[in-house]
Amino acid sequence: MLRQPKTHQTGEGVKLALYIETTLADTKWTDLSGINNGYLLRGIVGNRPTYTMNSGQISRVFNSLVSKAGPDPKQNSGHSTRIGAAQDWLDSGVSIG
Numbered sequence: 071m072l073r074q075p076k077t078h079q080t081g082e083g084v085k086l087a088l089y090i091e092t093t094l095a096d097t098k099w100t101d102l103s104g105i106n107n108g109y110l111l112r113g114i115v116g117n118r119p120t121y122t123m124n125s126g127q128i129s130r131v132f133n134s135l136v137s138k139a140g141p142d143p144k145q146n147s148g149h150s151t152r153i154g155a156a157q158d159w160l161d162s163g164v165s166i167g
Contacts, residue, residue, distance in 0.1 A: 073083045088096070096110065103119050105112070113120040113127040123131075136146045 071083050072086055099110070100106065103112075105119065109122055111123050113123045132146075136142075
């Protein structure tokens with residue numbers, strides 16, 4: 071459930087379908103972390119998850135993942151993933167609407 075997407079401001083939220091791989095990764099993460107409510111993505115201080123992630127933590131995690139994949143993290147940002155996904159969708163024939 072996406073509680074308040076940008077395009078749906080009434081606060082009712084929107085249910086989203088996930089790929090099976092995403093669902094399996096989510097289940098593994100929640101089992102290992104002990105998270106059973108609240109935010110799925112959280113920061114980690116020491117060896118314990120915090121309740122939320124701040125923008126600095128998100129940036130460090132993203133840059134770490136980009137570095138492991140090979141590209142220069144200075145040439146990428148969190149916004150790069152949104153742009154890439156949109157380009158992939160258009161290339162595969164998904165309409166803008």
